[in-house]
Amino acid sequence: MSKQEFKILGTRPIRPDGLDKVTGKAMFGADKSATGMLHARILRSPHAHAEIISIDTSKAKALPGVKAVITGADFDDVENRWTRYTMQNCMAQGRALYDGHAIAAVAATSKKIAGAALKLIEVEYKILPHVTDVDEAMQPGAPLLHEGVKARKLGDDVSGNTVGYYSFGHGDVDAGFAKADEVIERRFKTAATHQGYIEPQACLADLGADGRGALWCTTQGHYMVRETCAEILGIDASQLRVTASEIGGGFGGKTTVFIEPVALKLSQKSGRPVKLVMSREEVFRATGPTMSASMDVKIGMGKDGKITAGHARLRYQGGAFPYNMVMMGAMSAFACYDLENVQSEGWDVMTNRPKMISYRAPGAPMAVYGVESVIDELCQKLGLDPIEVRLLNAAKEGTKSSYGPRFKAIGLVEALKAAKAHPHYSAPLPANTGRGVACGFWFNFGGQVSVSMAINTDGTVNLIEGNPDIGGSRASISMMAAEALGIPFERIRTIVGDTASVGFSDVTDGSRVTFAVGIATINAAKAAIRELCKRAAMIWEIDEDAVEWVDGTARPTGHNAGDFPPMSLAEIAATSGKTGGPIAGHHEGAPDKAGVSFGVHLVDLEVDPETGFTSIKRYTAFQDVGKAIHPAYVEGQIQGGAVQGIGWALNEEYIYGADGRLQNPGFLDYRIPVASDLPMIDAVIIEVPNPGHPYGVRGCGETAIVPPLAAVANGVAQAVGVRLFELPMSPPKILKAL
Amino acid sequence: MSKIHVSTQVNGDQVEFLCEPEETLLDVLRDHLNLTGAKEGCGTGDCGACSVTIDGRLVAACLVLGAEVEGSAVETVEGIGAPDALHPLQRQILQHAALQCGICTPGIIVAAKALLAQNPDPSEQEVRYWLAGNLCRCTGYDKIIRAVLAAAGEMRGENP
Numbered sequence: 001m002s003k004q005e006f007k008i009l010g011t012r013p014i015r016p017d018g019l020d021k022v023t024g025k026a027m028f029g030a031d032k033s034a035t036g037m038l039h040a041r042i043l044r045s046p047h048a049h050a051e052i053i054s055i056d057t058s059k060a061k062a063l064p065g066v067k068a069v070i071t072g073a074d075f076d077d078v079e080n081r082w083t084r085y086t087m088q089n090c091m092a093q094g095r096a097l098y099d100g101h102a103i104a105a106v107a108a109t110s111k112k113i114a115g116a117a118l119k120l121i122e123v124e125y126k127i128l129p130h131v132t133d134v135d136e137a138m139q140p141g142a143p144l145l146h147e148g149v150k151a152r153k154l155g156d157d158v159s160g161n162t163v164g165y166y167s168f169g170h171g172d173v174d175a176g177f178a179k180a181d182e183v184i185e186r187r188f189k190t191a192a193t194h195q196g197y198i199e200p201q202a203c204l205a206d207l208g209a210d211g212r213g214a215l216w217c218t219t220q221g222h223y224m225v226r227e228t229c230a231e232i233l234g235i236d237a238s239q240l241r242v243t244a245s246e247i248g249g250g251f252g253g254k255t256t257v258f259i260e261p262v263a264l265k266l267s268q269k270s271g272r273p274v275k276l277v278m279s280r281e282e283v284f285r286a287t288g289p290t291m292s293a294s295m296d297v298k299i300g301m302g303k304d305g306k307i308t309a310g311h312a313r314l315r316y317q318g319g320a321f322p323y324n325m326v327m328m329g330a331m332s333a334f335a336c337y338d339l340e341n342v343q344s345e346g347w348d349v350m351t352n353r354p355k356m357i358s359y360r361a362p363g364a365p366m367a368v369y370g371v372e373s374v375i376d377e378l379c380q381k382l383g384l385d386p387i388e389v390r391l392l393n394a395a396k397e398g399t400k401s402s403y404g405p406r407f408k409a410i411g412l413v414e415a416l417k418a419a420k421a422h423p424h425y426s427a428p429l430p431a432n433t434g435r436g437v438a439c440g441f442w443f444n445f446g447g448q449v450s451v452s453m454a455i456n457t458d459g460t461v462n463l464i465e466g467n468p469d470i471g472g473s474r475a476s477i478s479m480m481a482a483e484a485l486g487i488p489f490e491r492i493r494t495i496v497g498d499t500a501s502v503g504f505s506d507v508t509d510g511s512r513v514t515f516a517v518g519i520a521t522i523n524a525a526k527a528a529i530r531e532l533c534k535r536a537a538m539i540w541e542i543d544e545d546a547v548e549w550v551d552g553t554a555r556p557t558g559h560n561a562g563d564f565p566p567m568s569l570a571e572i573a574a575t576s577g578k579t580g581g582p583i584a585g586h587h588e589g590a591p592d593k594a595g596v597s598f599g600v601h602l603v604d605l606e607v608d609p610e611t612g613f614t615s616i617k618r619y620t621a622f623q624d625v626g627k628a629i630h631p632a633y634v635e636g637q638i639q640g641g642a643v644q645g646i647g648w649a650l651n652e653e654y655i656y657g658a659d660g661r662l663q664n665p666g667f668l669d670y671r672i673p674v675a676s677d678l679p680m681i682d683a684v685i686i687e688v689p690n691p692g693h694p695y696g697v698r699g700c701g702e703t704a705i706v707p708p709l710a711a712v713a714n715g716v717a718q719a720v721g722v723r724l725f726e727l728p729m730s731p732p733k734i735l736k737a738l
Numbered sequence: 739m740s741k742i743h744v745s746t747q748v749n750g751d752q753v754e755f756l757c758e759p760e761e762t763l764l765d766v767l768r769d770h771l772n773l774t775g776a777k778e779g780c781g782t783g784d785c786g787a788c789s790v791t792i793d794g795r796l797v798a799a800c801l802v803l804g805a806e807v808e809g810s811a812v813e814t815v816e817g818i819g820a821p822d823a824l825h826p827l828q829r830q831i832l833q834h835a836a837l838q839c840g841i842c843t844p845g846i847i848v849a850a851k852a853l854l855a856q857n858p859d860p861s862e863q864e865v866r867y868w869l870a871g872n873l874c875r876c877t878g879y880d881k882i883i884r885a886v887l888a889a890a891g892e893m894r895g896e897n898p
Contacts, residue, residue: 014832021840022828024775024815028841031774112758196875198779198787199841248777248841249875280780471838471876632835636877640838643878667784667873675879676863676870 008483009695012632015475016493017246029202029218029245034273037204038067038107040266041114042259042276043121044286045096045103048130048352048660049143052094052123055104059120065113068269069121071104075265078231085321087232089355090261096125097145097320098352099661100285107266107274130352130660134294134317137161137351145350149322163322164348166330168403169341176309176341180300182381184374190366190709190727191653192292192317194284195359196644196672199248201287202277205263209271211235213264215242220254220468221507226499232261233268240264243498244468251644252358255507258287284665288357289654291316291325297333297370301378305389309341310334310402314367317349318356324348325356328363328443331403332706333371335441336390336412336598338399352660358509360641361442361702365648365709369727372438372710377723386437386714387420390600394439411624411688412439412598418684419600424620429604433617436603436715440706444594444699445510450503451520453481453528455583459570461485463524464497465517466505471640471701472633473513479629480518480695484525486552487569503588511699514629515594515690520587522694528585535572535579540564593692594699599623601642601707605715612735614650614716620682621707626690626698638683638704645708647673653728742805748773749817757804763797764788766804767814775815775844779873786872789845789852790814796852798871815844818851826889827851834885838876846872850886858894862887 020026057069072093078084092101104121108114129143136142142159150160177183199218207213213235219225222244230237247254263276278287294315300308312333316326326346333344344367379386394412401407419425419437429435452464463481467473478492485492506512533547536554540547546561547554553566576583604618621642628634651671655663664670689696709727717723722737741756748771755770764781767773767790779785781800788799791813819825827847830836837843846869853860853868860868865886866879874882 012835015835017840018832018837019824021837021843022815022824022831022847023819024773024844026840027774028777030778031768033769112760197839197841198785198873198875199777199839200779246841247839248779249839251875277778280782280785472835630835632881633838636835636838636881639878639880640876644875666782667780668782672873672875673878674870674873675866675883678866678879680883681878681880 004695006483008479008489009627009629010631012630013475013489015472016478017469017474026246028199028248030277032204032216032245033275034204034206037273037275038109038270039111039114040105040107040263040274040276041118042102042262042282043104043118044282045092045099045101047096047125047127048099048132049128050096050125051128052092052096052103053126054124056122057104060106060117063113063117063120065109066106066117067109067272068107068266069104070265070269075232076234080231083228083231086228086256087261089321090258098354100282100354102262102286105262105266107270132351132353132656132660134292134315134349134351137317137349138315138347145320145352146322161350162347163350164324164326166327167343167345168330169343170400171341173309173311173341173343177300180308181303182378183298183300184377185296185298186374186725188295188297188370188373188725190293190369192289193359193648193652194289194670195251195253197249197251197253200278200280200283201259203260203263204273204275205260205267206273207264207268212239215240215260215264216245217242217260218245218247218254220247220250220470220509222468222499223466223504224255224507225257225260228257229261229264233264241498241500244496247468247470250470251360252362252509253288255509256288256357280667281665284670285662286354288355290359290362291318291356293366295366295370297374299374299378301382303382305382305384305392307337307339307393310339310371312344312367312370314344314346315349316346316363317351317353319353320350321355322350323356325363329367332364332441333367334402336395336439337393338395339402342402344402360644360705364442364706365645368440368706369709369713373713376714376717387416387425390439391416407596408691409688410596410598411686414688415598415600415622415624415686418622418686419602422620422684424602424618432609432719433604433606434715434718436711436713436718438601438707438710438714440599440703441596442511442703442706443596444515445512446516446591446594447506447510447512448590449505449516449520450588451517451524452502452586453524453584455528455569455573457573457576459573460491463492463494463521464502465494466497466502467508467513467517468496470508471637472630473517475633476514476629477517477521480521481525484522485529485569511701512594515693515697515699516591518695518697519591519693520589523587523589524585527587528583531583531585532569532572535576535583536567538579595626595690595692597624597698597700597703599703599707601711603711603715605712605719607716607719607734609738612731612738614729614734616646616678618679620684621704622684622686623700623703624686624688624698625700626693627687627696628685629697631685634685634700635683637700639681641702641704642681642708643673643678645705646712649709649712649727649729651728651730744805744808746807746809747811749813759805761804762800763802763804763807764799767799773814773816777841777844786849787842787845789848789872791848791852794855796849815847818847825851826892827886830885830889830892834881834888836877836881836885842872842874846874846882854890854893858890860890
């Protein structure tokens with residue numbers, strides 16, 4: 001793909017929603033209220049696993065100010081089993097499956113009364129044996145979460161909690177290991193981490209007895225919310241109008257529903273709007289963290305650094321319901337390398353923990369942590385440069401990937417070369433300091449998308465799309481529209497429409513928005529341009545085919561077509577009322593040529609031998625993004641992903657007691673990185689265009705969380721001379737290892 | 739227990755409200771005064787999204803009772819900047835793309851303004867430690883720190 005010249009792409013305009021966000025005007029999930037509104041609260045299980053013998057809500061219902069009380073019995077069964085799991089995660093039916101599982105909910109005239117009513121609900125539990133560790137949950141005889149959902153291919157050596165099994169690879173790994181000069185096999189464990197968005201789940205629901213309703217909520221996908229809620233409530237999707245609020249972070253954690261069906265049911269029962277806002281404790285106890293993992297990784301290497309074989313066995317723990325996410329880990333584990341012999345296997349396992357949900361490149365960071373750690377150890381043992389070894393083995397265009405398909409144009413080699421040439425890699429290292437290197441990979445995604453574009457008579461453009469803007473996408477979409485139409489960025493206003501305003505759009509996930517909404521925007525612009533050219537042809541009284549669109553103007557294709565001065569978008573739009581009515585363009589599609597993305601991270605860190613505390617001294621992240629539409633927000637994605645990975649490596653973990661209860665459901669004890677923990681994070685953008693997008697976009701949101709776990713672990717190993725095989729590498733664990 | 743009558747100043751305007759004894763200043767701002775710029779990220783003083791100032795002192799509004807602000811001057815993000823001229827912090831945050839989702843941004847602006855009021859020329863490390871109580875999950879803080887340092891420079895009259 002040849003290098004394209006752009007006028008607007010690659011610049012850094014102020015984002016269109018910026019002013020509202022620095023003045024406090026932007027409306028997030030919990031910021032909206034309605035007249036006559038009730039406040040809802042949810043009662044949650046204090047037990048990790050218990051049969052619900054009875055729930056007596058009579059005293060709560062009798063409390064003045066209480067307008068509705070619901071339990072699992074208020075929800076009818078649904079046909080689709082995945083929707084049923086989602087529903088039963090929102091409100092338990094029969095059994096409480098984890099500490100924090102919703103048992104009942106109340107809507108009352110004030111938060112205070114709703115809280116008092118929760119205390120009046122009497123629940124009789126029969127406590128059942130529980131399991132929260134993945135290896136224990138896989139053992140035959142482990143407490144079972146659900147009957148009849150065990151993966152079909154599996155035998156009696158694993159329990160019925162094992163709901164998924166996947167295997168990828170090619171070649172002969174045993175023959176590959178036999179050829180190696182050095183083989184290392186290690187067992188790794190990583191803790192469950194939470195997405196940690198600062199805005200708790202919140203919604204405002206209004207559902208009438210006639211089945212017509214409106215829902216305001218913070219979500220990564222309001223069409224997903226509409227369809228899930230409509231199915232659970234038994235109403236028509238068309239009658240539930242869902243509006244996505246500004247979203248205060250998601251990182252995958254807002255790609256499902258936790259509270260919306262509950263608020264809608266309470267509204268339906270009470271006949272009033274109901275506001276439901278989660279507390280931070282509820283967010284930790286009952287919304288999806290990512291999976292914890294137990295993994296075995298074996299890699300063989302020649303003296304020259306060539307990897308002869310790789311084998312990974314990944315056991316992921318995903319909480320209280322069936323799920324399928326280890327597949328992504330098994331596919332990602334060795335994706336960075338061009339290998340003759342490779343196999344990765346994965347097992348999805350249920351436990352008595354909250355149901356997992358995606359977290360930025362779901363499944364990949366832990367698998368890649370294992371692989372990149374063993375490669376680093378092999379480099380140390382064989383005395384090889386870690387970047388040289390990665391360059392020697394790097395996947396490139398034409399490589400048969402470890403998960404099957406052959407790669408098209410990709411940028412791992414470019415990222416590795418940039419890292420090797422960067423001053424960071426050759427800077428001297430002080431005492432107690434180590435330098436870690438690791439690569440990472442993520443697929444990126446296309447998916448379904450709808451865009452509607454209206455050309456206004458003053459020459460401005462309104463664009464409606466259906467994907468919540470989680471990190472500046474309204475800016476990048478406006479930029480792509482401006483580039484395609486050939487008009488200034490400022491003339492375009494992009495909004496995220498509600499579910500009644502524009503066609504279906506998949507959830508904002510998979511790093512897909514700039515890619516997929518971008519393609520739909522470019523195609524919508526092309527449709528509008530066709531109409532603009534048609535109108536110009538009409539005005540000039542020449543053939544439609546004799547008009548072309550250049551730099552935001554209609555022009556005759558040549559002297560033979562006619563001799564007319566260029567006519568701008570604004571000029572054509574101004575008379576559109578007389579030439580056939582409003583001019584618009586729209587596009588609906590499902591682009592599927594998202595480009596995979598690779599990153600390389602370098603970290604310098606210092607370990608205090610007295611406290612075991614690790615401080616990050618310098619960090620540089622290189623990532624192939626295809627094309628950076630708004631480079632500042634691309635850098636932001638890379639920086640943010642890197643820091644979430646640093647948190648995963650050093651601090652963050654779900655801690656369960658022997659009683660199966662979560663011991664750290666708050667930001668004080670679940671410590672995400674703070675400003676004083678970090679240096680500047682240098683983001684180096686590499687642009688190897690994705691041939692599947694007109695401007696070369698790959699998607700950039702997720703890859704950056706993949707390399708840091710291993711980069712930090714490799715840095716710690718270099719700094720202290722001892723390698724840890726468990727995340728997080730919190731100070732007590734490092735001290736113990738020393 | 740009956741409600742408490744409170745008379746105070748918010749963003750320069752004299753206001754009166756009735757609150758429950760246990761209601762926080764954050765509840766009062768958001769639920770009674772319709773000022774939703776301060777956000778509740780945790781309710782336990784750990785995240786800084788509800789940062790406001792009382793008589794110039796930076797606080798987490800979720801840890802202050804509404805009844806405590808009688809006779810005070812409270813400032814929230816809504817009181818920062820003028821309609822025709824953003825505060826340098828607001829402008830630099832936009833220019834540096836120092837926000838992604840924007841939920842922490844009001845708290846960051848209020849907290850950083852309080853820092854610059856007492857230390858107009860902070861080092862990078864001073865900014866990082868001052869803002870250690872304001873969690874941001876999106877940005878990795880890099881662009882936020884740069885924006886605050888740039889705003890400080892601008893406020894000192896230095897050329898950008």
